[in-house]
Amino acid sequence: WQPLRRQVNGGWIETEQQWAEVCFVPNRVGRSKQGPSYRFIAIREPLLQKALPGMEGQQTLPFPTMEFASGSYKLFGIVTNRDLPGEELIHWHRGRCGKSEEAHGIMKEDFSGGKLPSGDFGENAAWWWIMILALNLNEAMKRLVLGGSWATKRMKAIRFALINIPAWVRERSRQLRVRLSQGHPSLEILVGMRQKIMKLAEIPSG
16 A cells, blocks of 8 residues: 555645555456456545444445454445556546536437437447537537637537527528628627638648
């Protein structure tokens, strides 16, 4: 076990937590000739609060624990394929602050990834890939076209400000024209988006 440090005022101090690289190979990976090389990091933290009198060995806690020679510890685990030093990997993992769960929520709620259309695997797989494509196109639009504070906005805000707005669509002289009401607050944003999209089309492909 190695002490886990944290940065304070430009320096590093040791915490009560410790980490260790666990030598473990799951059966599924061990039987595969080309299985991915996962790493297993264990983190333990001493339980400072002792069990209540008469409750030794009977108290149920909402997290895994284990008894070591030095006392009782709360346990955490990280499974990864990233090739980083253990301590750096732990800080990187904690710095994400639940971003994976946030992305899963966006896929399921904003892009209907949680509402599969059929009981057939093939149709659901096609639905899922279409959802992923829409998610990536939306992220590209927010970061490359809209920019600024739009990069962190959810689909509900984008629908309200840009998509679900009343307009008059006309086709004339082989041109598609969209007319908004005079002084509409989205007009400047839409014009700027169009200009940036046209500039992206001029970028030569590598």
